[in-house]
Amino acid sequence: MSIITAKEHELSTQTMAQVYAETITKLMEENKDIMELEADLGACIMGGKMDEIDKYPGQLINCGIQEANMIGTACGLSAAGKIPFAHSFAPFIARRANDQIFISGCYSDANVKLIGSDPGIMAAYNGGTHMPFEDVAALRAFPALTIMEPTDGVMLKSLIRQLAEKKGMYYVRCARKAVAKIYEEGSEFEIGKANVIKNGTDVTIIAAGIMVAEALKAAQILEEDGISARVVDMFTIKPLDEEMVCKCAEETGAIVTAENHSIYNGLGSAVCEVIAENIPVPVEKVGVQDVFGEVGDMEYLKKRFHLTAADIVIKAKAAAARKRG
Amino acid sequence: MLTDKKVQELEQFAKEIRIHTIDQMAVRGFGHMGGAMSICDLLSVLYGKQMKVDPQRPQWEERDWLICSKGHAGPAVYSALSLKGFFPRGWLKTLNQPQTSLPSHCDHKKTPGIDVTTGSLGQGLSVAAGIALAKKIDQNQNQIYCIIGDGESQEGQNWEAIMFAAQNKLDNLILFVDNNKQQLDNTTANICNMESFKEKLESFHWEAEEVDGHDLEAIDAAIERAKNRNGKPHAVVLNTIKGKGCSFAENILKNHHINVSKEQAEDAIDALNR
Numbered sequence: 001m002s003i004i005t006a007k008e009h010e011l012s013t014q015t016m017a018q019v020y021a022e023t024i025t026k027l028m029e030e031n032k033d034i035m036e037l038e039a040d041l042g043a044c045i046m047g048g049k050m051d052e053i054d055k056y057p058g059q060l061i062n063c064g065i066q067e068a069n070m071i072g073t074a075c076g077l078s079a080a081g082k083i084p085f086a087h088s089f090a091p092f093i094a095r096r097a098n099d100q101i102f103i104s105g106c107y108s109d110a111n112v113k114l115i116g117s118d119p120g121i122m123a124a125y126n127g128g129t130h131m132p133f134e135d136v137a138a139l140r141a142f143p144a145l146t147i148m149e150p151t152d153g154v155m156l157k158s159l160i161r162q163l164a165e166k167k168g169m170y171y172v173r174c175a176r177k178a179v180a181k182i183y184e185e186g187s188e189f190e191i192g193k194a195n196v197i198k199n200g201t202d203v204t205i206i207a208a209g210i211m212v213a214e215a216l217k218a219a220q221i222l223e224e225d226g227i228s229a230r231v232v233d234m235f236t237i238k239p240l241d242e243e244m245v246c247k248c249a250e251e252t253g254a255i256v257t258a259e260n261h262s263i264y265n266g267l268g269s270a271v272c273e274v275i276a277e278n279i280p281v282p283v284e285k286v287g288v289q290d291v292f293g294e295v296g297d298m299e300y301l302k303k304r305f306h307l308t309a310a311d312i313v314i315k316a317k318a319a320a321a322r323k324r325g
Numbered sequence: 326m327l328t329d330k331k332v333q334e335l336e337q338f339a340k341e342i343r344i345h346t347i348d349q350m351a352v353r354g355f356g357h358m359g360g361a362m363s364i365c366d367l368l369s370v371l372y373g374k375q376m377k378v379d380p381q382r383p384q385w386e387e388r389d390w391l392i393c394s395k396g397h398a399g400p401a402v403y404s405a406l407s408l409k410g411f412f413p414r415g416w417l418k419t420l421n422q423p424q425t426s427l428p429s430h431c432d433h434k435k436t437p438g439i440d441v442t443t444g445s446l447g448q449g450l451s452v453a454a455g456i457a458l459a460k461k462i463d464q465n466q467n468q469i470y471c472i473i474g475d476g477e478s479q480e481g482q483n484w485e486a487i488m489f490a491a492q493n494k495l496d497n498l499i500l501f502v503d504n505n506k507q508q509l510d511n512t513t514a515n516i517c518n519m520e521s522f523k524e525k526l527e528s529f530h531w532e533a534e535e536v537d538g539h540d541l542e543a544i545d546a547a548i549e550r551a552k553n554r555n556g557k558p559h560a561v562v563l564n565t566i567k568g569k570g571c572s573f574a575e576n577i578l579k580n581h582h583i584n585v586s587k588e589q590a591e592d593a594i595d596a597l598n599r
Contacts, residue, residue, distance in 0.1 A: 061493075072450075075451075
């Protein structure tokens, strides 16, 4: 693992969907056993590649609107030696095909890479029905499932390429829109190992997905107020990098978690479990407060669900103030 | 056409599958008797004649696959596999014992010869479709067999898989519907009537036929016809009796999961041997 952080965190010119589509089609060209399954949301992530579906016979498959069968079929394909990636919007993967992921997938030792797009507020104008604040929660207690949330396009490309080589069940909750650039090309990521992307001594912000960029903004504001905040990108939510969590608790004495997900049974809960059992220090959670989603633009939704840098600053100050001595 | 000798051999095999299935459940004193008994004749034809398998190499690349989606019929499949030589006969006494290789529902990680884990109803046919698709892509000649229950077919995922299989021309897939007309709580007719499977499947662009699921020659002939690679997936609807061949279970309405005393088991096995 060796990361190069970007100096400016501007929006990438390429969308995450474009990065995924480019990476997976390249992989399919390199290895005929790699497949990409869609449940009629192909154009949403594969874009124009769906119009070239005939260029990938036996590899790019549109199953129709039937997520449960798509996941089951993917598990069967993997049993017969194929390497299927299966995509839908995150709620339709995690909620609708939940038992298929458990029984046909995890319990059966299948080798399927699940791509759940538009996690949390990324669903924007599709609104509450499509806005999963609970996808990680719905899957986190499944043994044999790795859960990840790529932070930007550089990481997404690296993770998808790694997954093509790895056996097992993986769930990737993945933005489709352009997101802030956090890493430079050439960065390497190790699944299960968190990245420290800014050093600090007074408090650690452990974030994932779009909240990493907010955490970096928050750290800058905190710096101006005399608080030194460390920022950790916890892109693997399960298995959690427990060693990193404990190290940060010990060295900074206070933790803030930040996630585009419910505060229940997501990143924040996972961090709290580790902290409570190993090294109790104050923890404050930034996340969605047990409510349903709604339509809106990203800026509105960030404010509506308290997912801004300002929200992280408030919680970081609260956590730092709770430190003993 | 089966020779008389082959018919006798398959009859004997079916009888032994039944005997060992009853015997397995008698050790713990309970089990899913009804739905295990109704597929014993099918298992006899599959493992006794139709399926290309090698007990010494359960993962053999060139084998035919069986997905028993009604996973609770596991004990009947275990009997067939053990008689075929996939694992020692003594294992059959360990059904549902701690650390067993034979859990009540089929588990491919535990039992040699079990191709796919099942138990949560409605999922096996999708997995079977995935395997069939992979084999078609690889131009492999393996046959993929899948058994679902008539009650199980109430799960909507089956119909997603049925549409998917037709769309993708999975003519290497043969589906058996164990139409024993009962489910756990009552008859399928009283709960959620699925009749007629043949018409339903044909309207979903499958090739389908109905046979007596306890007539070995009829089952074999139907499979022979279904092996035809004509661009359509095939279904054989087996009209069966839930509990068939187990004297104390057959024709009882609620025989899905029942108690099995040692005496009952002995009597039933005696009756089969007579």
